[in-house]
Amino acid sequence: MPIYSEKVMDHFMNPRNVGEIEDADGIGEVGNPVCGDMMTFYIKVDDNHLSDVKFKTFGCGAAIAVSSIVSEMARGKTLEEARKITPALVAEGLEGLPKNKYHCSNLGAQALNKAIDDYLKKQGKELKSKKRRKDEKE
């Protein structure tokens, strides 16, 4: 068994926020099964805050623990604050990760960021289309 901290074991054994959000405002998918790990993050945004964060992960114990703690860290934060969840902070939150599992913490932070990007992109499109409709009316 790899040597994992108690915190990693806790998040692996009792992962928080597992699941999908049907009407998610943003979805971020990183990694691919070929290289080993794959994470999908779903976010719900209310008033610039992450009101809900859920994930699904295909991967090892570290990958699952990372997803769980990232979801926990991100919940309730503003988009700007959530962007500041770095791989180093994730690893720190898990009381350390074995060296060869450090890349899992990158994936977690990336997946969350991608979900936020997706949300902003959709927002941008919505704003544009609203504007277009407004322009058309005028």
Next chain:
Amino acid sequence: MRKVYLDNAATTLILPEVLEAMLPYLKDAYGNPQSLHDWGDEAREAIEEARGKVAALIGTQPEEIIFTSSGTESNNFAIKGLATAQQAKGKHIVVSAIEHFSVLHSARTLQKWGFEITQVPVDRHGLVDPDEVARSLRKDTVLVSVMHANSEVGTIQPIGEIAGLVKETGAIFHTDAVAAAGTIPVDVRELELDALSLAGNQFYGPKGVGALWLKRGVRIIPFLDGGVQEGGRRAGTENVPAIVGLGKAAELAKAEMESRMDHLLTLRDRLMEGLLSRIEHVVLTGHPTQRLPGNASFCVQFIEGEAMLMLLNQRGIAVSSGSACTSRALKASHVLTAMGIPPEVAQGSLLFSFGWENTEEDVDYVLEALPPIVDRLRQMSPLYAKFLKAQKGGK
């Protein structure tokens, strides 16, 4: 909590009789076998007796057994020592793609020393095609090494047939029988081999001891230079207690082989049938019938091996996996890859390897513990979600 050890491919336990046989040589009988007095004589007699037992296990003469520190040492010794001893004749060697790293990496070292290596592929069951080996043989081929049985997927190779084809060309044939010797019948004369590696901790002997069998007359360049131990072919003071343990383990393996095999087969088949019928989307890896009696290996789709290992460990069950995440190098098992198993499927690799101490209750315990673990991880898996959606869409 119930404890179920199903990682006998990594190492078996040490049988009480084996430990009992070893103990005197860790206590009062501490002499150096090379010494010319009673202490030395006692130790020398003990290792010679062990040599006889190891020879009997594989159907050969005691003089042809060289004790080593492990299967890895035996393989390194064979590949490098046999190839370099023959290099005046040629510098080409042939190995299979699913060899243990102690063979593959030794071949890689030979490559650095100017040898050419051909790797013969395996089919989806992990079988080497003897004709493929025959086609790879050249005038300058001096050594061919194909493993007897693969510990990761259990497949047993048609070693006799391959050895016969190699013999026609005059090249030396070595087999890594670490997973086979002591577990299934192996007779080096019947198979017409030239060299064979085995290891004690694969059949209830101690760790840190192995043997290389070399047919009389086959030349090898020693690895360890020094004294005259092992006929001058492997210097260094003998590990007397471990060698005695290996000898005892070999004696017991020969005597009990049939009953042990029957027992392992019962457990293996119970697990294979139970698991394949209880859990969907599981594939058996390795050959369905031509496989080691104690080996049941699978790939569980849509989830990853290390996560399964951790959850099984929580239930007191010890197994292993060839997934990328369980390897330090983060690469999927080269054996599964060589068999053409896609990387995402190989990620779900799970290997159960039985020992004589396991029971049918152990199998039933695993069959009860594993399905909820698979379910739990699949509920978390985006791959499984995608699969379910695609299935729904297809209907």
